[in-house]
Amino acid sequence: MNRIAKFMKVSKDLFIDAITDDFKDISWEEAAVIYEDIILPVRGTAGSAGYDFKMPVSLTLKPGETAKIPTGIRARMENGWVLMVFPRSGLGFKYRLQLNNTVGIIDSDYFNSDNEGHIFIKMTNDSNEGKTIELKKGDGFAQGIFVPFGLTEDDDCTADRNGGFGSTGA
Secondary structure, eight states: OOOOOEEEOOOOOHHHHHHHHHHHOOHHHHHHHHHHHOOBBBOTTTTTEEEEEEEOOOOETTTOOOOEEEOOOOEEEEEEEEEEEOOHHHHHHHEEEEEEEEEEEEEEEGGSSTTEEEEEEEEEOOSSSOOEEEETTTTTEEEHHHHHHHOOOOOOOOOOOOSSTTOOOO
């Protein structure tokens, strides 16, 4: 196996700004404690492809509800690799928990963005069976898989990224 990446936390101030913006009932002091408790993604078993992202806070999602989760995590990876993020398969199967962009694509150059490559995961409880999802702080809710990618023979891209959605101008 290739060792091509490393997870780490974003800066404390950046995380606190993000979590208090997305979760209005969390104070700055509470956010500072949440930051210290962030768990870096790990694989559950030696044969697992996915690195489990853990909930930084507890959250209840009723059917049709959406939440944007600032994970506090960034991923440095070698060029030629991408981190693909999916919901944990059990949550998707049992509750139809879905990522709003279906699959999160974290490019290697996102790490150097002004937002430090902070990975946000926006998800929706798409249950058509009326099931409410209870996610506790520390529960795995998404998984990231590192995948190599190729380029076309005539690729001559030289543009630089700075930011997330829409930052490449495409």
